[in-house]
Amino acid sequence: MQGKWDEAQREYEEMIEKEPHAPSVHYLLGRLLLSRPEPDASSARRAKEEFQKEIQIDPRNAGAEYILGEMARQESQWEEAISRFSRAAKLDPAFGDAFMGWGFCLVNRKRYEEAIAPLQSAVRLQQGNPSAHYNLAVALSRSGKKEEAEKEFAIHRRLTQKSAPTEEKAQ
Amino acid sequence: MLTGLKNPGARFLTRRDLLTGLAASALAGAYPRVLRASSTSEFPFEQIPASASGISWMHVNGKSAEKYLPETTGAGCAFLDYDNDGWMDIYLVNSGRCDFYVPDPPLRNALYRNNRDGTFTDVTQKAGVAAGGFGQGVAVGDYDRDGFPDLYVTQYGRSILFHNNGDGTFSDVTEKAGVAAPGWASSAVWFDYDNDGLLDLFVARFVDFSKEKNKPCGVHDDGKRHYCIPQIYQPMPSWLFHNNGDGTFTDVSKTAGIASHLGKAWGVVASDINNDGWMDLFVANDTVANFLFVNSGRGTFAEIGTEAGVAFSASGRPRSGMGVDAADFNQDGWQDLFVANIDRENFAIYQNNHDNTFDDLAIPTGIARSTKFMSGWGLKFFDYDNDGDLDLFLANGNPDDLIGSLHSEVTYEEPLLLFHKNGKLFEDVSAKSGPVFSMPMSSRGLALGDFNNDGAVDVLISVNNGAPLLLRNNLGRQNHWLGVQLIGKKSNPDAIGAAVTYQAGNLIRRRVKVGGGSYLSSHDPRIVLGLGKRETIDWLEVKWPLPGGGTQHFRDLPIDRYITIVEGEEKWK
Numbered sequence: 225m226q227g228k229w230d231e232a233q234r235e236y237e238e239m240i241e242k243e244p245h246a247p248s249v250h251y252l253l254g255r256l257l258l259s260r261p262e263p264d265a266s267s268a269r270r271a272k273e274e275f276q277k278e279i280q281i282d283p284r285n286a287g288a289e290y291i292l293g294e295m296a297r298q299e300s301q302w303e304e305a306i307s308r309f310s311r312a313a314k315l316d317p318a319f320g321d322a323f324m325g326w327g328f329c330l331v332n333r334k335r336y337e338e339a340i341a342p343l344q345s346a347v348r349l350q351q352g353n354p355s356a357h358y359n360l361a362v363a364l365s366r367s368g369k370k371e372e373a374e375k376e377f378a379i380h381r382r383l384t385q386k387s388a389p390t391e392e393k394a395q
Numbered sequence: 396m397l398t399g400l401k402n403p404g405a406r407f408l409t410r411r412d413l414l415t416g417l418a419a420s421a422l423a424g425a426y427p428r429v430l431r432a433s434s435t436s437e438f439p440f441e442q443i444p445a446s447a448s449g450i451s452w453m454h455v456n457g458k459s460a461e462k463y464l465p466e467t468t469g470a471g472c473a474f475l476d477y478d479n480d481g482w483m484d485i486y487l488v489n490s491g492r493c494d495f496y497v498p499d500p501p502l503r504n505a506l507y508r509n510n511r512d513g514t515f516t517d518v519t520q521k522a523g524v525a526a527g528g529f530g531q532g533v534a535v536g537d538y539d540r541d542g543f544p545d546l547y548v549t550q551y552g553r554s555i556l557f558h559n560n561g562d563g564t565f566s567d568v569t570e571k572a573g574v575a576a577p578g579w580a581s582s583a584v585w586f587d588y589d590n591d592g593l594l595d596l597f598v599a600r601f602v603d604f605s606k607e608k609n610k611p612c613g614v615h616d617d618g619k620r621h622y623c624i625p626q627i628y629q630p631m632p633s634w635l636f637h638n639n640g641d642g643t644f645t646d647v648s649k650t651a652g653i654a655s656h657l658g659k660a661w662g663v664v665a666s667d668i669n670n671d672g673w674m675d676l677f678v679a680n681d682t683v684a685n686f687l688f689v690n691s692g693r694g695t696f697a698e699i700g701t702e703a704g705v706a707f708s709a710s711g712r713p714r715s716g717m718g719v720d721a722a723d724f725n726q727d728g729w730q731d732l733f734v735a736n737i738d739r740e741n742f743a744i745y746q747n748n749h750d751n752t753f754d755d756l757a758i759p760t761g762i763a764r765s766t767k768f769m770s771g772w773g774l775k776f777f778d779y780d781n782d783g784d785l786d787l788f789l790a791n792g793n794p795d796d797l798i799g800s801l802h803s804e805v806t807y808e809e810p811l812l813l814f815h816k817n818g819k820l821f822e823d824v825s826a827k828s829g830p831v832f833s834m835p836m837s838s839r840g841l842a843l844g845d846f847n848n849d850g851a852v853d854v855l856i857s858v859n860n861g862a863p864l865l866l867r868n869n870l871g872r873q874n875h876w877l878g879v880q881l882i883g884k885k886s887n888p889d890a891i892g893a894a895v896t897y898q899a900g901n902l903i904r905r906r907v908k909v910g911g912g913s914y915l916s917s918h919d920p921r922i923v924l925g926l927g928k929r930e931t932i933d934w935l936e937v938k939w940p941l942p943g944g945g946t947q948h949f950r951d952l953p954i955d956r957y958i959t960i961v962e963g964e965e966k967w968k
Contacts (some may be wrong), residue, residue, distance in 0.1 A: 279967075320412075328709070328710070354711070354712070355710040358707060358710070358711025365752075380701075381701075384711070384712075384713065
């Protein structure tokens with residue numbers, strides 16, 4: 225089915241028609257709509273609706289909460305993003321990206337103290353993620369925890385230097 | 396809302412009126428003289444063609460199959476009044492002879508004298524400022540306090556300090572001064588870092604590059620050789636030269652703490668970001684963290700870019716910083732920062748939090764939306780419509796001439812961008828500001844200067860491998876204004892770091908004179924204060940930088956003309 229977007233979409237839609245409350249299908253359709261090459265605004269709108277339906281059917285779907293959080297973040301709907309990401313993180317305590325998104329949005333809203341805990345979870349779950357360490361460092365620094373912040377900035381520096389492409393990679 | 400000239404039917408002066416007026420002004424010894432060149436444009440900015448300006452010089456990039464990186468990065472430009480006649484002249488930087496390029500015939504920079512009638516005359520040879528190396532940028536400053544602006548030309552290879560002899564000629568004093576800065580110098584800025592009243596020199600340095608070190612890195616998925624992304628080149632330290640006051644400089648890069656930070660520096664702006672009376676430096680780096688050098692006041696700088704939140708994107712990634720500026724765009728008394736990046740990175744507009752930290756407001760101000768696919772070089776905050784608020788002008792162009800074959804949303808040549816400050820937003824008004832904003836081009840340098848002395852600040856854009864673009868501002872003179880030239884006596888002569896506060900009715904504004912800003916370029920030293928429709932200025936206050944440090948108050952000021960304020964003198968001229 226790879227690359228056959230229309231065919232896949234039709235199949236999901238038929239499944240939903242037959243069984244509107246089946247778990248996961250709305251989620252999969254939403255993912256498909258977003259992963260289409262060059263999705264337009266209507267695809268994004270439709271995808272959002274599918275994720276919302278999925279959550280009505282399965283309130284424990286952390287993936288749907290996460291994607292809705294990410295969509296809200298991209299639209300600068302910060303409070304909704306925080307709420308979605310935090311729900312996703314609570315539903316799946318191993319979901320590093322959800323903790324990362326939650327903390328990132330809190331930093332953006334200057335809620336630095338609040339951001340520390342989710343970002344600490346993010347760096348625990350994604351130790352090699354420079355973005356998580358950077359945002360944790362910012363949250364700590366701006367909460368007055370300068371020493372702890374410096375440790376995180378140092379990790380970020382190390383990871384950033386490590387991730388800089390070498391000559392071979394750039395070719 | 397700005398939709399163009401508010402009085403397009405107004406009668407403009409004929410050439411005869413103009414010459415008569417000029418003669419009368421000259422006889423009366425009046426300063427300033429204002430040239431209202433004829434214009435039929437209904438748009439805020441209008442391109443002055445070479446046939447009208449007389450500026451026939453063109454930049455040549457020396458493009459080669461080997462894709463040497465300096466080919467795509469130049470060059471800069473400047474507005475300066477080299478002969479002190481009260482009219483802005485123009486300096487343009489070109490490529491030239493170096494280890495990977497021998498142009499035939501040789502290339503040269505250009506100095507154009509302002510003829511005070513909208514035209515310019517090429518005086519390069521007489522002035523002796525042709526240079527000839529692989530030029531990048533230019534910084535203008537009166538380093539020897541003789542009242543005449545000197546030129547520092549940055550080059551790939553070795554930079555040049557041209558001393559202005561005051562008689563229309565310049566002398567190359569680089570060796571005596573000790574400021575050759577070998578390597579690949581990009582932007583430079585004159586500023587007084589130790590508050591001794593003399594202009595020091597910061598020279599930004601890009602990567603460790605030579606013909607031998609050119610990397611064969613650019614064959615992409617499309618099978619074509621592209622210019623390298625600078626990630627693969629080694630970073631280098633920038634220079635700081637202390638002005639000894641006797642025509643020589645001392646390289647203090649190491650002792651001042653500048654050289655211990657390796658970067659890939661493009662743009663630089665000098666401004667006091669923490670209001671402690673000492674000039675700091677914001678340096679845009681390409682593919683590595685930007686630098687914010689905070690001046691300790693003891694001859695050293697602390698690099699706090701990461702802690703300040705201006706080094707990386709919000710996700711902690713280094714971006715491709717190129718052009719920079721500093722200005723108090725929200726008028727809270729603290730200097731904010733701007734840095735232009737490459738496509739898909741968003742540009743950054745950093746609001747000063749008053750505690751050595753900054754927040755990037757690119758999304759809420761609307762800057763991110765307009766710059767997402769752009770690559771920005773020259774840029775400057777200024778009040779182009781003289782309504783009292785700082786707007787923003789950006790010159791753009793992707794460094795990769797083949798970028799279009801890799802990304803459908805990105806083009807090599809890009810249009811200029813104009814943002815009008817509208818409350819908390821910067822409204823993208825490019826589409827309604829003139830046909831010039833729909834012209835794709837490879838812009839690099841951007842300099843501000845009022846070349847016709849009408850109070851509407853004009854724009855000069857340098858174009859990689861093309862003719863420069865002189866844009867006349869047709870809108871600023873629709874409002875009232877006062878132009879101020881500051882001359883430091885105890886303070887540095889260019890008054891870099893001075894703050895001018897003024898009130899006109901319900902309008903209170905503060906403007907700070909920064910050093911440098913933009914990309915590879917240098918600007919008209921005068922500050923134009925926008926008044927909107929207000930017809931009087933109640934008062935004006937000048938806070939001089941240290942070591943002067945005094946505050947002077949002025950009342951009974953004229954409008955719609957330029958004045959000169961000399962530090963310590965009670966009356967403006």
